[in-house]
Amino acid sequence: xxxSYTILIPLIPFVxxxxxxxxxxxxxxxxxxxxxxxxxxxxxxxxxxxxxxYFFTVPKLEGVYQxxxxxxxxxNFTDTLQIDMGVLIDPISVMMLVVVSTISLxxxxxxxxxxxxxxxxxKFFAFLALFTFSMLGLVLATNLFxxxxxxxxxxxxxFLLIGYYYTKPAAIIAAKKAFIVTRFxxxxxxxxxxxxxxxxxxxxxxxxxxxxGEVITNWASTSFMGxxxxxxxxxxxxxxxxxxxxxxxxxxWLPDAMEGPTPVSALIHAxxxxxAGVYLVARLFPMYYFIEDGFALNIVAYVGGFSSLFxxxxxxxxxxxxxxxxxxxxxxxxxxxxxxxxxxxxxHEGVGxxxxxxxxxxxxxxxxxxxxxxxxxxxxxxSNMMGDMGNLKKYMPITNITFLIAxxxxxxxxxxxxxxxxxxxxxxxxxxxxxxxxxGLFVAGLTAFYMFRLYFSIFHGKKTxxxxxPHESPASMTFPLLFLAVMSIVAGFIPFSEYxxxxxxxxxxxxxxxxxxxxxxxxxxGIILAYVFYKNPTEYPAKCRKAFGSFYKWAYAxxxxxxxYFFITRKIIFNCISQPIAWFDKNVVDAFMxxxxxxxxxxxEKTKKIQSGRFQDYAMAFVGGAVVIAIVLIYIxxx
Amino acid sequence: MILGVSIYEILSLTTILFFIGIYGxxxxxxxxxxxxxxxxxxxxxxxxxxxxNKYMFPDKLxxxxxxxxxxxxxxxxxxxxxxxxxxxxxxITSVEVEDTTTLKY
Numbered sequence: 001x002x003x004s005y006t007i008l009i010p011l012i013p014f015v016x017x018x019x020x021x022x023x024x025x026x027x028x029x030x031x032x033x034x035x036x037x038x039x040x041x042x043x044x045x046x047x048x049x050x051x052x053x054y055f056f057t058v059p060k061l062e063g064v065y066q067x068x069x070x071x072x073x074x075x076n077f078t079d080t081l082q083i084d085m086g087v088l089i090d091p092i093s094v095m096m097l098v099v100v101s102t103i104s105l106x107x108x109x110x111x112x113x114x115x116x117x118x119x120x121x122x123k124f125f126a127f128l129a130l131f132t133f134s135m136l137g138l139v140l141a142t143n144l145f146x147x148x149x150x151x152x153x154x155x156x157x158x159f160l161l162i163g164y165y166y167t168k169p170a171a172i173i174a175a176k177k178a179f180i181v182t183r184f185x186x187x188x189x190x191x192x193x194x195x196x197x198x199x200x201x202x203x204x205x206x207x208x209x210x211x212x213g214e215v216i217t218n219w220a221s222t223s224f225m226g227x228x229x230x231x232x233x234x235x236x237x238x239x240x241x242x243x244x245x246x247x248x249x250x251x252x253w254l255p256d257a258m259e260g261p262t263p264v265s266a267l268i269h270a271x272x273x274x275x276a277g278v279y280l281v282a283r284l285f286p287m288y289y290f291i292e293d294g295f296a297l298n299i300v301a302y303v304g305g306f307s308s309l310f311x312x313x314x315x316x317x318x319x320x321x322x323x324x325x326x327x328x329x330x331x332x333x334x335x336x337x338x339x340x341x342x343x344x345x346x347x348h349e350g351v352g353x354x355x356x357x358x359x360x361x362x363x364x365x366x367x368x369x370x371x372x373x374x375x376x377x378x379x380x381x382x383s384n385m386m387g388d389m390g391n392l393k394k395y396m397p398i399t400n401i402t403f404l405i406a407x408x409x410x411x412x413x414x415x416x417x418x419x420x421x422x423x424x425x426x427x428x429x430x431x432x433x434x435x436x437x438x439x440g441l442f443v444a445g446l447t448a449f450y451m452f453r454l455y456f457s458i459f460h461g462k463k464t465x466x467x468x469x470p471h472e473s474p475a476s477m478t479f480p481l482l483f484l485a486v487m488s489i490v491a492g493f494i495p496f497s498e499y500x501x502x503x504x505x506x507x508x509x510x511x512x513x514x515x516x517x518x519x520x521x522x523x524x525x526g527i528i529l530a531y532v533f534y535k536n537p538t539e540y541p542a543k544c545r546k547a548f549g550s551f552y553k554w555a556y557a558x559x560x561x562x563x564x565y566f567f568i569t570r571k572i573i574f575n576c577i578s579q580p581i582a583w584f585d586k587n588v589v590d591a592f593m594x595x596x597x598x599x600x601x602x603x604x605e606k607t608k609k610i611q612s613g614r615f616q617d618y619a620m621a622f623v624g625g626a627v628v629i630a631i632v633l634i635y636i637x638x639x
Numbered sequence: 640m641i642l643g644v645s646i647y648e649i650l651s652l653t654t655i656l657f658f659i660g661i662y663g664x665x666x667x668x669x670x671x672x673x674x675x676x677x678x679x680x681x682x683x684x685x686x687x688x689x690x691x692n693k694y695m696f697p698d699k700l701x702x703x704x705x706x707x708x709x710x711x712x713x714x715x716x717x718x719x720x721x722x723x724x725x726x727x728x729x730x731i732t733s734v735e736v737e738d739t740t741t742l743k744y
Contacts, residue, residue: 613740616673620665 001058003089004070006050009097010136012043013104013129020126029121033112036125040108040132044101047094054094055499065091065504067206071142080201088142088205091500092282092357096139099364100272102487104132106480107267110372113476114263114379124164128267131157135272139279143203144193144237147280151189151244154276155182158268162260174256181253185243192236199229209286211345211503219291227292234288234296238281238303245277246330247337248307252561254330258322258384262375265322270329270371271364278336278360285353285502289345301341301432305439308334310559312446316453317556320384321374324454325367328410331443332363338440339425342432343502350502351509352428358496359425362417365491366409369484370451373403376477377458380470386457393459395470398478400459402485407455409488411448412523414516420492423516430515444519448526456534646694650687657683670724670734674717681713 016039020032027035058066071086108128115124134153141147156179163175197203199222200215208215215230222229239250246254257269268274281288281300288297308331315327336356343352376399381389393400409416412423422444429437472478497509533540545552554560641649656679663676685706692702728734 614736615739616665616736623661623665 001053001066001068002070003050003054003068003087006046006087006089006097006140007070009043009046009050009101010133010140012039012046013136014133015039017126017129017133020122020129024120024122024126027122029116032122032125033108036129037105037108037112039129040101040105043132043136044105047097047101050089051094051098054089054091063505065499065506067504069142069206078201081197081203083145083203084142085146086142087140089140091504092279093139095357095361095500096279097136099361100132100135100139103267103271103364103368104128104135106368106484107263107372110266110375110477110480111261111263113474114375115261116474120164124161124261127157127160127164128264131161131268131273135276138276141205143205144196144208145203147283148186148190148193151240151276152186154273155179155186155244158182158257158273161264161268162257164260164264168259170256171259174253174259178253178257181250182243185240185250188236189240189243192233192240195229195233195236199233205283209284211286211290216287216290227295230287231292231295234284234291235299237284238277238296238300241277241280242303243277244280245274245333245337246307247277247303247334248310249561251307251311251330252565255323255326255558258320258326262322262371262378265326266368266371266375269326270367274329274333275336275360275364278333278340278356281337281340282353282357285340285343286345288340289343289502297341297343299341301338301436304334304337304339304341305429305436306334307331308338308443309439309446310334312443312450313555314558315450316446317552319386321377321386321389321454321458322371322384324450325370325374328370328447328451329367331447332359332367332410335422335425335440335443336360336363338436339428342428342436345502347503347505347507348509349431350507351424351497352432353502354497354500354509355421355424355428357500358494359418359421361494361496362409362421362488362491365484365487366406366416366418369402369406369481369488370410372477372481372484373399373406376473376481377403379473379477381466382468386454389458390461391459392470396459396472398472398481402481403455403459405485405488407451409492410451411527412444412519413448413527414520415489415492417488417490417492419516419520421496423511423519424509426515426519427512430512441519441522445522445526448523449530452527452530453534456530460535461537646690649690653683653686653690656686668736670727670736670739673736674720674724677720678713678717681709685709 016036020027020035024032054065054068058068060066068089069086071084071088073082074085075083077083108125111124111128115121118124131154134150134157138147138150138154141150159175159179162178163171165171193203196208200208202208202215207213210216219228219230224232241247243250254269254274258265260269288294288300311327311330311334315324315331318324318327336359339352339356339359341352343354343356344350345353376396377389377392378384380392380396380399383389405416409418412419414420426437426440426444429440495509498506501507532538533544548555557563660676660679660681660683663679664673667673667676688702688706688709692699696702724734727739731738733739
């Protein structure tokens with residue numbers, strides 16, 4: 001089966017990026033929007049075609065989905081260790097292609113309305129195209145090194161887009177923070193990659209992930225500090241993934257990243273880039289599962305579970321609607337990580353893996369919808385704060401309905417998409433560890449509560465006097481909302497276990513009715529509480545705040561993690577490490593180099609008098625030299 | 640070939656002439672005198688060409704031809720040098736060597 005045309009899927013956005021980026025002063029905004037949308041439309045259609053071709057026309061090999069690669073050698077280090085460039089087609093990469101190109105297309109269409117009149121309109125579309133290119137390249141990568149290259153490209157485009165409003169100091173700080181934190185995590189990722197390259201002699205996913213292959217069967221051959229080196233490498237790679245996916249404690253950049261334009265938040269910081277870490281773990285899943293009996297995978301599970309709880313608690317207390325959504329994203333990604341962590345490999349045991357990918361898919365749809373809906377609200381109200389909103393259902397009917405659908409989806413109410421994927425995650429957690437199941441269930445309740453707190457505060461609640469009467473957004477913005485709303489309803493009915501599984505063998509997934517009922521009831525309790533608290537202005541929120549006292553304050557301050565980071569970086573690292581290094585640089589390195597410079601100057605000051613400018617001195621030197629040479633030559637050749 | 644005069648005597652003459660030229664070139668303060676010293680140096684070399692041609696290869700003419708050639712070049716060169724000196728005089732109203740040190744360092 002030939003899938004080499006899939007290289008076009010990332011290349012089309014790249015061409016769009018070059019076209020718009022190089023000519024961004026010349027191309028009119030009206031045209032550039034169309035170029036961006038058309039390019040992405042082509043990519044999306046190719047992705048759908050690929051999905052159809054892969055899942056329905058390629059014959060399975062003894063019931064297993066085949067992994068198809070097309071690649072060429074890019075760099076050759078040794079006989080075995082080489083870096084390839086190419087495309088890898090397997091269930092998760094095809095699924096990610098569909099997710100990324102769909103969300104990106106929707107966001108492109110939406111941006112035509114949202115960014116209208118912005119001075120950097122064309123540039124914005126160029127950056128969006130660059131991001132889409134990098135993300136699609138990341139998805140299709142055939143080896144660790146290729147994924148790392150696109151990983152960094154994704155980071156750069158995220159940096160550019162967060163800092164898009166570059167005249168706003170907060171946006172610049174947020175962009176820097178996001179870049180530095182994720183780059184810091186990527187350092188560990190790189191070390192992990194190099195470790196794997198050194199000990200296994202290959203970067204190739206096919207070789208690494210083969211459950212019967214040499215890498216996985218020989219994991220115990222080298223150990224370091226009581227663990228296999230490969231386990232260490234996998235933990236380091238997970239740190240890289242945790243940085244990109246905003247897992248605790250590397251989550252601090254994600255809330256600040258909301259300074260970027262809202263379509264960017266929807267595309268990058270909700271639906272696609274932040275799930276790159278999940279994708280990375282899923283990509284290396286056989287290694288995580290088999291090496292050292294899943295030691296690294298357990299870390300993934302607990303970090304994911306803790307992050308989801310941590311973020312959900314913070315999300316309840318925040319007032320900026322985009323920050324609530326940011327913490328919600330972090331919480332949901334924690335869910336996906338947890339699902340991967342509790343997953344087995346064969347057949348129905350791999351339900352966690354399937355659920356994680358399923359949740360990634362549905363979450364992309366409804367979280368993008370939530371962000372775009374929030375963008376529509378912000379567009380109308382010109383504020384991010386919940387306090388400035390209220391009773392918007394009267395003014396913005398379409399946004400209201402679609403936001404409500406998305407909120408139901410994320411709260412896990414059947415038959416919306418989130419219910420199906422969340423239920424599978426809870427089933428997987430229940431089979432693996434009761435603690436993680438409890439965390440997952442509690443987070444499900446919290447999710448429903450904070451999401452409906454958000455919904456009621458925006459669209460219901462107190463009557464607010466608006467300076468300008470809010471109005472419904474233009475069609476270019478409401479069409480994506482409606483499309484994603486439809487997706488948020490139907491995406492849950494896709495039989496995911498038929499397509500995406502850990503060992504690539506389809507299995508039958510059944511709804512576990514008792515667990516599903518518990519999850520739904522928990523979600524409904526959250527919704528009802530939110531209804532009671534926030535449908536109309538009441539005394540309850542203030543009373544609750546008092547009841548929780550300092551815990552509320554901690555949560556409101558995001559548990560002071562920003563302050564902890566500042567303390568560590570400014571007080572400890574700056575004073576104890578950076579300043580001595582700066583002193584050494586100034587007083588030893590620089591002084592040495594400057595000494596060479598000033599020494600040369602002094603010597604030349606002393607000797608420049610020789611150049612008197614009187615030609616007779618030069619003539620004297622010339623003649624004297626000639627005479628000396630003559631005498632020497634005569635003396636030598638006398639015999 | 641001059642009867643009764645050996646090549647050594649003539650070469651001694653041209654060497655003395657040459658070094659008188661060098662001495663003048665180095666010590667004169669006036670640019671015109673320096674130019675005259677250059678002429679002395681050139682003449683010494685021209686005589687050398689002719690004499691060595693005459694005494695060592697009597698049946699050849701290259702030395703004499705080169706002598707004439709050098710005289711022509713020297714004339715052109717002198718004209719150029721005079722032009723430079725005149726321009727210099729317009730700039731700094733002097734033809735003294737001591738005053739022409741603007742190209743130093």
